[in-house]
Amino acid sequence: xxxxxxxxxxxxxxxxxxxxxxxxxxxxxxxxxxxxxxxxxxxxxxxxxxxxxxxxxxxxxxxxxxxxxxxxxxxxxxxxxxxxxxxxxxxxxxxxxxxxxxxxxxxxxxxxxxxxxxxxxxxxxxxxxxxxxxxxxxxxxxxxxxxxxxxxxxxxxxxxxxxxxxxxxxxxxxxxxxxxxxxxxxxxxxxxxxxxxxxxxxxxxxxxxxxxxxxxxxxxxxxxxxxxxxxxxxxxxxxxxxxxxxxxxxxxxxxxxxxxxxxxxxxxxxxxxxxxxxxxxxxxxxxxxxxxxxxxxxxxxxxxxxxxxxxxxx
Numbered sequence: 555x556x557x558x559x560x561x562x563x564x565x566x567x568x569x570x571x572x573x574x575x576x577x578x579x580x581x582x583x584x585x586x587x588x589x590x591x592x593x594x595x596x597x598x599x600x601x602x603x604x605x606x607x608x609x610x611x612x613x614x615x616x617x618x619x620x621x622x623x624x625x626x627x628x629x630x631x632x633x634x635x636x637x638x639x640x641x642x643x644x645x646x647x648x649x650x651x652x653x654x655x656x657x658x659x660x661x662x663x664x665x666x667x668x669x670x671x672x673x674x675x676x677x678x679x680x681x682x683x684x685x686x687x688x689x690x691x692x693x694x695x696x697x698x699x700x701x702x703x704x705x706x707x708x709x710x711x712x713x714x715x716x717x718x719x720x721x722x723x724x725x726x727x728x729x730x731x732x733x734x735x736x737x738x739x740x741x742x743x744x745x746x747x748x749x750x751x752x753x754x755x756x757x758x759x760x761x762x763x764x765x766x767x768x769x770x771x772x773x774x775x776x777x778x779x780x781x782x783x784x785x786x787x788x789x790x791x792x793x794x795x796x797x798x799x800x801x802x803x804x805x806x807x808x809x810x811x812x813x814x815x816x817x818x819x820x821x822x823x824x825x826x827x828x829x830x831x832x833x834x835x836x837x838x839x840x841x842x843x844x845x846x847x848x849x850x851x852x853x854x855x856x857x858x859x860x861x862x863x864x865x866x867x868x
Contacts, residue, residue: 593650636658744767
C-alpha cells in the first residue's frame with residue numbers, strides 16, 4: 555500500500571510531497587497540511603469532523619494542533635493539542651474513522667487538559683436540494699451540488715432560448731468536475747474553451763462538444779462564501795464567455811483546483827491533480843468577487859418578480 559500511494563502521489567499530486575520517517579500512509583497524507591489532499595475508508599466521504607466543524611488544524615509528525623476554531627464548540631481552544639480521540643493516541647487514524655461520537659482529550663497552551671465529547675456533524679444527503687424551473691421565459695437553476703445532473707437533460711433539451719437565466723449556486727460545494735463541464739456545454743458554443751487544466755506535467759484545453767445550446771439575453775449568477783470548487787469553474791467559465799454577467803452575493807471560497815479519487819487497497823485518496831485556468835484576469839485570484847450593478851432595469855424588475863432580490867439592493 556505504501557508503494558502504491560507513493561506512486562500515485564509522485565505521478566499526480568500537484569505539489570511537492572514529503573514523507574514521514576516511518577512512511578506511514580495515513581501520516582504521509584496528513585503531514586502535507588493540504589486541506590484538499592484526503593484519505594478515507596469511504597470514497598463518498600472525505601471530510602473528517604474537524605473539517606465539517608470548520609476547525610483549521612495543523613499536523614506536525616503525529617500531533618494535531620487546533621489553529622483556528624470557527625465552530626460553536628468553544629472548548630476546542632485555538633492553540634490546543636489533541637492528545638487522544640476515543641481513547642486512542644493514534645489520532646490520525648481516528649480522524650478518518652466515522653463514529654457517532656468522538657471523545658476527545660485536548661491540552662491547551664498552559665498544559666491544562668480537558669475532556670470533550672462531540673457528536674459527529676456528518677452532512678446528511680437529504681439536505682441537498684437542486685431545483686430547475688421555468689418562470690414564463692425565465693430559467694432559474696439552483697444547484698447545491700454537482701454530483702448528479704442527469705435530471706436536467708429532459709428540460710434543457712426542450713429549451714432553445716430564454717430572456718433571463720438565473721444561476722443560484724449559493725452553498726454549492728462543487729462535486730463532479732465532469733458534470734460541471736456537461737452543464738456548461740448547454741451554454742458555451744461548440745468548440746469554445748470552457749477552461750484549461752494545468753497538471754504536474756501537462757496542460758489540457760477543455761472545449762464544449764455539445765451541439766445543443768441554450769441562448770439567453772441576460773445572465774445573473776448568485777453565490778456566497780460557501781460556493782467553491784466546480785461551482786466556481788461554472789461561474790468563471792460563464793463570466794469568460796459572457797462578460798456582462800451580473801454577479802450577486804459574497805466572495806466565493808476560492809478553490810481553484812480539481813481533485814481526483816484513487817483507490818488504494820482499503821483506502822481511497824482524493825488528490826489535487828489540476829489547477830483550472832482561463833487565461834484571463836480571472837486567474838489573478840481563485841476567489842470570485844460579486845458586483846451589485848443593477849443598471850439593467852429589466853434584470854432588476856425580473857429578479858424582484860421572482861423574489862430573488864429585495865428592495866435593499868436599490
